[in-house]
Amino acid sequence: MPHLTPDSVPPALLSNVRVVLCQTSHPGNIGACARAMKTMGLEHLLLVNPKFFPHREAEAMAARATDILGQARVCADLEEALQGTVFATASTARNRDLSHPVLTPREAAVRMMEEARHGPVALVMGAEKYGLTVEEVNRCSAIATVPANPQYASLNIAAAVQLFAYELRLAALDPAPVQQAFAPASHEDLELFYVHLEQTLREVGFLDPAAPKRLMQRMRRLFVRARVEREELNILRGILAATQEAARKGGKVD
Amino acid sequence: MPHLTPDSVPPALLSNVRVVLCQTSHPGNIGACARAMKTMGLEHLLLVNPKFFPHREAEAMAARATDILGQARVCADLEEALQGTVFATASTARNRDLSHPVLTPREAAVRMMEEARHGPVALVMGAEKYGLTVEEVNRCSAIATVPANPQYASLNIAAAVQLFAYELRLAALDPAPVQQAFAPASHEDLELFYVHLEQTLREVGFLDPAAPKRLMQRMRRLFVRARVEREELNILRGILAATQEAARKGGKVD
Numbered sequence: 001m002p003h004l005t006p007d008s009v010p011p012a013l014l015s016n017v018r019v020v021l022c023q024t025s026h027p028g029n030i031g032a033c034a035r036a037m038k039t040m041g042l043e044h045l046l047l048v049n050p051k052f053f054p055h056r057e058a059e060a061m062a063a064r065a066t067d068i069l070g071q072a073r074v075c076a077d078l079e080e081a082l083q084g085t086v087f088a089t090a091s092t093a094r095n096r097d098l099s100h101p102v103l104t105p106r107e108a109a110v111r112m113m114e115e116a117r118h119g120p121v122a123l124v125m126g127a128e129k130y131g132l133t134v135e136e137v138n139r140c141s142a143i144a145t146v147p148a149n150p151q152y153a154s155l156n157i158a159a160a161v162q163l164f165a166y167e168l169r170l171a172a173l174d175p176a177p178v179q180q181a182f183a184p185a186s187h188e189d190l191e192l193f194y195v196h197l198e199q200t201l202r203e204v205g206f207l208d209p210a211a212p213k214r215l216m217q218r219m220r221r222l223f224v225r226a227r228v229e230r231e232e233l234n235i236l237r238g239i240l241a242a243t244q245e246a247a248r249k250g251g252k253v254d
Numbered sequence: 255m256p257h258l259t260p261d262s263v264p265p266a267l268l269s270n271v272r273v274v275l276c277q278t279s280h281p282g283n284i285g286a287c288a289r290a291m292k293t294m295g296l297e298h299l300l301l302v303n304p305k306f307f308p309h310r311e312a313e314a315m316a317a318r319a320t321d322i323l324g325q326a327r328v329c330a331d332l333e334e335a336l337q338g339t340v341f342a343t344a345s346t347a348r349n350r351d352l353s354h355p356v357l358t359p360r361e362a363a364v365r366m367m368e369e370a371r372h373g374p375v376a377l378v379m380g381a382e383k384y385g386l387t388v389e390e391v392n393r394c395s396a397i398a399t400v401p402a403n404p405q406y407a408s409l410n411i412a413a414a415v416q417l418f419a420y421e422l423r424l425a426a427l428d429p430a431p432v433q434q435a436f437a438p439a440s441h442e443d444l445e446l447f448y449v450h451l452e453q454t455l456r457e458v459g460f461l462d463p464a465a466p467k468r469l470m471q472r473m474r475r476l477f478v479r480a481r482v483e484r485e486e487l488n489i490l491r492g493i494l495a496a497t498q499e500a501a502r503k504g505g506k507v508d
Contacts (some may be wrong), residue, residue: 250504
């Protein structure tokens with residue numbers, strides 16, 4: 001699993017992605033889609049025959065993604081929007097025909113990022129109420145369906161765009177190896193800690209020297225699982241030292 | 255990669271997930287979150303101190319997910335919302351402290367579905383403008399950050415809930431093998447442990463009450479990472495009690 005940080009640079013391949021909204025009824029949804037796109041580094045919005053555009057509700061819902069709206073292209077039909085693309089994924093709530101491979105959003109994103117090396121690719125979304133027509137689906141290369149709750153699969157169109165855009169971003173980001181940010185404690189230091197811990201537990205009367213073994217095993221198991229860092233080990237040693245001192249002298253009590 | 259169809263049955267583990275929205279300003283967002291949850295088969299919505307609730311805008315944005323709103327629980331604070339949970343993920347836009355492991359939504363979802371075998375788990379979302387406070391984050395077990403466009407990471411809260419709910423559904427449909435054989439300690443018991451630990455560290459003179467904050471954060475980070483088990487927590491509490499007794503009376507020395 002790649003470790004992704006929010007500071008990852010927007011991957012260049014994402015600039016080869018078009019989001020195509022067909023026959024959108026509510027201009028607010030166009031704005032919300034623009035926002036969802038921008039959060040994941042997508043730029044190119046194409047609107048096939050939108051009911052209202054431009055529109056102040058689109059602006060309002062776009063928040064600070066109005067630049068995406070400003071650059072959006074209005075097209076007469078899907079054919080025009082797909083001009084120049086090498087691959088198009090149709091988002092459908094249900095697989096209504098058997099003429100296309102049906103992908104998950106994750107599979108579709110991986111495929112689209114592969115194809116985006118060769119040219120523009122498109123994610124095609126249907127109208128809010130009716131989705132894509134059979135003819136529109138037929139113009140696409142694959143179908144992708146969000147694995148939603150079968151009792152309630154009614155994703156808002158911007159929510160669906162958000163999911164696809166997220167998967168596209170993940171597919172575009174180069175996986176980097178997971179790294180531990182801090183230095184782990186060394187084996188020797190951990191062993192010294194266990195000796196110190198055992199000694200302290202005896203001094204405070206918790207560890208019975210007659211049957212010490214099981215308790216220390218449990219403690220080892222806990223700290224091994226935690227992958228104790230060097231600095232943390234210093235703190236733990238400090239706590240043990242303070243505990244010993246308090247137990248020997250009778251510590252100060254708040 | 256598992257092939258998921260929209261006809262998959264809603265996985266039972268999802269009923270162990272709570273979505274906790276803290277200090278939500280816009281009631282429409284509460285409704286949009288309810289809709290996003292329901293599309294992925296999540297049911298339990300908890301609202302910590304919402305500005306307006308119930309509210310007609312919440313109903314309007316929930317579409318046919320108003321049943322989620324009807325069952326939503328309003329809580330006075332995050333502590334109340336986390337009662338009974340065994341794991342909580344804080345969603346943050348940026349990693350603002352170093353006290354927790356930072357997960358991707360995908361990693362967080364896998365982890366939450368593992369923990370959901372043992373009891374309720376929570377996804378905790380902050381207020382729209384300001385996110386979660388440090389104190390709220392500290393009450394959670396892990397941080398998750400959506401790998402967004404660094405130039406524009408401003409996901410709508412319902413869009414973020416949609417992404418997490420989607421990843422949770424995928425993780426529930428494709429369960430990872432069971433890893434932790436023992437029961438994890440509950441949130442409340444861990445909080446009581448931290449109180450006890452802090453008190454003990456003061457009594458042995460290790461914790462300076464004038465500047466207590468950083469040390470306890472580091473301790474939380476260590477024990478969160480270790481995923482302390484119930485029985486281990488009992489041992490740790492026993493050690494603390496023995497330490498206090500030794501510090502007060504002057505303990506026995508070998």
